[in-house]
Amino acid sequence: MHQLQEMVRLHRMGRSRRQISRQLRVGRDTIRSYFEALDKAELLNGSPGELPDTGTLKASIDKHLGASKPPQQNSSIDQWQPKIEDLLRKGATPTPIHDFLRLHEPDYKGSLSAVKRMCLRLKQDDGPKETDVAIPVETAPGEVAQVDFGYAGKRYDPEQGVLRKSWVFVMTLGFSRHMYLDLVFDQKIKTWIELHIRAFEFFGGVPAVLVPDNLKAAVVRATFGIDDDPVLNRSYRELARYYGFQVDPTPPRSPEKKGKVERDVRYVKNNFFKTWESVDIEEDRRQLLRWNLEIAAKRRHGTTGRPPIEHFEEEELTELNPLPKNRWEMVIWKKAKLHRDCHIQIDGSFYSAPWTLLNQDLWVRCTDHSVAIHHCDEHIWTHARVGRGKRQTIESHLPEHRRDLRQRSREYWIQRSREIGPEVEDLAKEIFDSDDVLLQLRKVQSVVRHLDTFPRKRARMAAKRALHFGCIEYRGIKNILSKGLDLEPLPGEVDRSWSKDSRYARKPTETLFPIEE
Numbered sequence: 001m002h003q004l005q006e007m008v009r010l011h012r013m014g015r016s017r018r019q020i021s022r023q024l025r026v027g028r029d030t031i032r033s034y035f036e037a038l039d040k041a042e043l044l045n046g047s048p049g050e051l052p053d054t055g056t057l058k059a060s061i062d063k064h065l066g067a068s069k070p071p072q073q074n075s076s077i078d079q080w081q082p083k084i085e086d087l088l089r090k091g092a093t094p095t096p097i098h099d100f101l102r103l104h105e106p107d108y109k110g111s112l113s114a115v116k117r118m119c120l121r122l123k124q125d126d127g128p129k130e131t132d133v134a135i136p137v138e139t140a141p142g143e144v145a146q147v148d149f150g151y152a153g154k155r156y157d158p159e160q161g162v163l164r165k166s167w168v169f170v171m172t173l174g175f176s177r178h179m180y181l182d183l184v185f186d187q188k189i190k191t192w193i194e195l196h197i198r199a200f201e202f203f204g205g206v207p208a209v210l211v212p213d214n215l216k217a218a219v220v221r222a223t224f225g226i227d228d229d230p231v232l233n234r235s236y237r238e239l240a241r242y243y244g245f246q247v248d249p250t251p252p253r254s255p256e257k258k259g260k261v262e263r264d265v266r267y268v269k270n271n272f273f274k275t276w277e278s279v280d281i282e283e284d285r286r287q288l289l290r291w292n293l294e295i296a297a298k299r300r301h302g303t304t305g306r307p308p309i310e311h312f313e314e315e316e317l318t319e320l321n322p323l324p325k326n327r328w329e330m331v332i333w334k335k336a337k338l339h340r341d342c343h344i345q346i347d348g349s350f351y352s353a354p355w356t357l358l359n360q361d362l363w364v365r366c367t368d369h370s371v372a373i374h375h376c377d378e379h380i381w382t383h384a385r386v387g388r389g390k391r392q393t394i395e396s397h398l399p400e401h402r403r404d405l406r407q408r409s410r411e412y413w414i415q416r417s418r419e420i421g422p423e424v425e426d427l428a429k430e431i432f433d434s435d436d437v438l439l440q441l442r443k444v445q446s447v448v449r450h451l452d453t454f455p456r457k458r459a460r461m462a463a464k465r466a467l468h469f470g471c472i473e474y475r476g477i478k479n480i481l482s483k484g485l486d487l488e489p490l491p492g493e494v495d496r497s498w499s500k501d502s503r504y505a506r507k508p509t510e511t512l513f514p515i516e517e
Contacts, residue, residue, distance in 0.1 A: 205320025
């Protein structure tokens with residue numbers, strides 16, 4: 001309309017249509033059609049100094065020329081526009097809409113490009129929505145820091161001897177835009193926590209609120225609604241309690257909610273990583289720190305208009321929460337299952353838990369020195385750390401009548417039988433020595449464990465009788481006790497002069513039916 005206003009001014013100054021066309025670079029046919037409409041509205045002639053406003057010009061053009069669409073805006077899929085509008089309101093995007101029409105509308109012959117153009121036009125016709133507006137968030141000094149990872153290419157890992165993906169960690173203070181940067185090979189919870197501790201020590205304080213992404217090291221379950229609370233990683237929650245900060249996770253698929261750190265990730269990747277050729281991970285980390293302090297921290301920031309390091313030292317450093325006196329001891333919470341051997345596996349080592357929790361998921365609080373097992377928020381047991389491949393077993397965690405079976409040495413079972421009595425020890429040795437090839441461990445275990453369930457005196461007498469008669473089988477020893485034979489005297493312990501060869505333990509006169517002599 002401003003150009004149309006200029007056409008009217010030049011016409012009133014006496015310029016020809018050819019001159020107007022050359023000066024404004026507008027076709028003469030276009031000028032002719034506009035002048036015909038303005039002439040009908042009696043707006044074409046008059047003083048060059050008193051031009052009609054743009055609103056009046058637009059109304060006259062719309063009235064006399066109409067507001068019809070240009071031919072190129074008449075879509076080949078106009079007949080499906082109501083359905084496309086309905087699917088757009090439901091949140092569908094152009095590709096699913098195109099696929100739906102191909103599948104359910106036999107007469108549909110449109111292209112994906114046509115659907116995209118119609119969707120774009122419909123959105124433009126609807127105008128902007130409230131959710132399209134980006135509200136700049138003003139943060140006070142020391143109030144917020146945003147955290148994110150960015151892919152930094154492959155680098156050589158000297159520990160594993162291979163090329164691995166690397167990631168740049170960025171923590172940006174929301175007020176001053178001062179950054180902490182570091183390079184790592186993974187995004188595990190231990191790495192995530194160590195990076196936070198280094199960042200706090202780099203800044204010399206702790207922000208009140210941290211805004212992380214929804215990676216598993218920070219957020220176990222993201223929130224998808226206002227009434228849905230995110231579930232934080234338990235290790236990250238402990239770190240937050242110790243350092244005194246709160247966590248405000250970014251909503252899923254909403255990177256713009258932490259736009260400050262998103263822009264800094266792009267800045268680091270497009271500046272440092274586009275110009276620095278990797279040497280090794282340690283040298284890359286040193287150069288990244290140097291670049292951050294000497295280049296990024298001293299640049300004039302486009303939003304604040306000040307160098308971040310200057311802004312930080314003058315206004316934000318003193319507003320950060322102070323660091324604790326002692327560095328936090330690393331705590332990693334892990335979920336583990338209690339296996340059939342009554343042990344959980346943590347970092348290649350094995351720790352026992354009560355057998356009644358078999359096949360159940362347990363939460364384990366791991367430090368460098370201890371492994372604390374929890375079930376349903378109740379502390380069960382704390383083990384001292386052991387080396388990889390080793391076991392830490394508490395006897396009471398195993399079933400009472402089966403816990404001894406894990407002992408496989410001859411010395412243990414000889415000692416165990418010695419505690420019952422010397423006769424039982426002799427019996428155990430006799431069973432062990434009964435076969436010079438086949439190990440008699442299971443037989444000794446069964447005999448000793450069975451004898452241990454009886455009073456010591458009866459166990460000793462049963463072992464003595466078994467040795468006397470050469471009975472070293474479990475079934476025979478069990479019969480001695482079940483029939484009470486251990487309570488009877490052994491041959492030779494009473495007078496049996498009536499028959500030297502008698503195999504009875506009593507004299508004939510002592511039986512129920514005496515034998516006549």
